[in-house]
Amino acid sequence: MAPLIEATGLVKEFRRPRRDSGLTGALKHLVTRRFDIHRAVDGIDLRVGEGESVAYAGPNGAGKSTTVKLLTGILVPTAGEVRVAGVVPHRDRIANAKNVGVVFGQRTQLWWDLPVGDTFELLRDMYRIPAADYRRSLGRLTEVLEIGPLLPVLARKLSLGQRMRADLAAALLHQPHILYLDEPTIGLDLDVKDRVRTFLRQLVADGTTILLTTHDIGDIEEVCGRIVVIDEGRIRHDGPVEVLRDALASASSVRFQLSASAPLDLIRERLGDAEVTAPGERELVVRFDRTTRTAGAVAATVMGLVEVRDLRINDEGIADLIRRIHRPDEVTARSGAA
Numbered sequence: 016m017a018p019l020i021e022a023t024g025l026v027k028e029f030r031r032p033r034r035d036s037g038l039t040g041a042l043k044h045l046v047t048r049r050f051d052i053h054r055a056v057d058g059i060d061l062r063v064g065e066g067e068s069v070a071y072a073g074p075n076g077a078g079k080s081t082t083v084k085l086l087t088g089i090l091v092p093t094a095g096e097v098r099v100a101g102v103v104p105h106r107d108r109i110a111n112a113k114n115v116g117v118v119f120g121q122r123t124q125l126w127w128d129l130p131v132g133d134t135f136e137l138l139r140d141m142y143r144i145p146a147a148d149y150r151r152s153l154g155r156l157t158e159v160l161e162i163g164p165l166l167p168v169l170a171r172k173l174s175l176g177q178r179m180r181a182d183l184a185a186a187l188l189h190q191p192h193i194l195y196l197d198e199p200t201i202g203l204d205l206d207v208k209d210r211v212r213t214f215l216r217q218l219v220a221d222g223t224t225i226l227l228t229t230h231d232i233g234d235i236e237e238v239c240g241r242i243v244v245i246d247e248g249r250i251r252h253d254g255p256v257e258v259l260r261d262a263l264a265s266a267s268s269v270r271f272q273l274s275a276s277a278p279l280d281l282i283r284e285r286l287g288d289a290e291v292t293a294p295g296e297r298e299l300v301v302r303f304d305r306t307t308r309t310a311g312a313v314a315a316t317v318m319g320l321v322e323v324r325d326l327r328i329n330d331e332g333i334a335d336l337i338r339r340i341h342r343p344d345e346v347t348a349r350s351g352a353a
């Protein structure tokens with residue numbers, strides 16, 4: 016079966032005005048209008064199957080929102096191919112919109128000055144949802160998201176948590192197969208976060224395909240089965256969240272503050288397969304497998320080779336791994352293989 020989301024060699028370039036500094040620069044720009052080309056998405060190959068829940072993670076400016084905009088058809092790719100449920104999004108935005116729901120944590124699609132229920136009715140008309148389907152869909156969403164009491168309330172009077180639940184319902188009224196979520200739990204308190212995540216898990220269990228961009232590790236761990244990490248417009252990592260979690264269950268690290276710069280080669284030689292990096296001049300980080308050596312043994316080895324002022328032991332989590340994928344310079348300074 017063909018994947019539901021299929022992007023091949025996807026590229027999006029933006030033109031950015033190039034302006035030299037100062038008044039002369041601004042005036043020159045007015046006359047000559049020079050531009051730089053910026054590749055926000057730089058050759059992405061992504062396939063997402065029906066029913067998958069994929070986290071799309073990466074640092075600020077990595078190209079996450081641009082990818083989602085290409086998938087919704089808001090943006091036209093500079094190069095490459097994209098298909099969502101068989102539709103080329105930018106060629107047929109209306110057909111694509113029928114298959115897709117979109118939720119932005121930082122922006123609402125509810126009409127600000129209307130009661131929530133009125134927005135829902137507008138969406139029913141926009142999507143031409145048949146009356147019986149609408150009643151069923153609204154009934155189910157009202158119940159699971161507990162938004163019955165919110166229907167007569169003006170959107171602008173909702174709390175953030177209430178707004179997010181209403182936004183989720185708005186995105187799902189037309190029963191799309193695919194849901195894109197952009198930071199859906201941002202700013203929510205723990206209770207509401209939990210409810211939103213439980214709801215999303217249920218959606219996935221019922222067969223909806225989810226692509227979720229987030230900086231929140233809890234969203235990734237609790238909702239997603241797969242994680243794709245993007246940086247500078249390129250995919251740096253793609254794999255099951257569970258494998259990552261298992262790999263990290265045994266990962267540990269010790270961070271040292273040193274009195275002098277570290278004899279890196281010597282430390283690497285003594286620590287064998289551990290990963291030794293020097294993020295700062297008098298800083299040393301050793302990552303190792305907890306099942307094969309102890310933090311105490313690592314500390315003793317380092318202390319035998321250089322004077323240590325302070326040290327901190329950390330067990331690694333998915334957040335650390337994503338951070339390391341973002342900083343290939345730290346990752347490439349591997350011991351053994353390096």
Ligand SMILES: Nc1ncnc2c1ncn2[C@@H]1O[C@H](COP(=O)(O)OP(=O)(O)OP(=O)(O)O)[C@@H](O)[C@H]1O
Pocket residue numbers: 029030031053054055073074075076077078079080081082
């Ligand atoms: N319309 C635009 N015109 C010019 N540059 C843009 C435009 N939209 C995005 N960019 C640039 O493209 C790059 C990727 O932006 P994008 O919004 O996709 O990142 P992101 O991964 O979603 O980041 P964040 O986590 O901050 O939301 C950034 O450098 C951004 O400044």
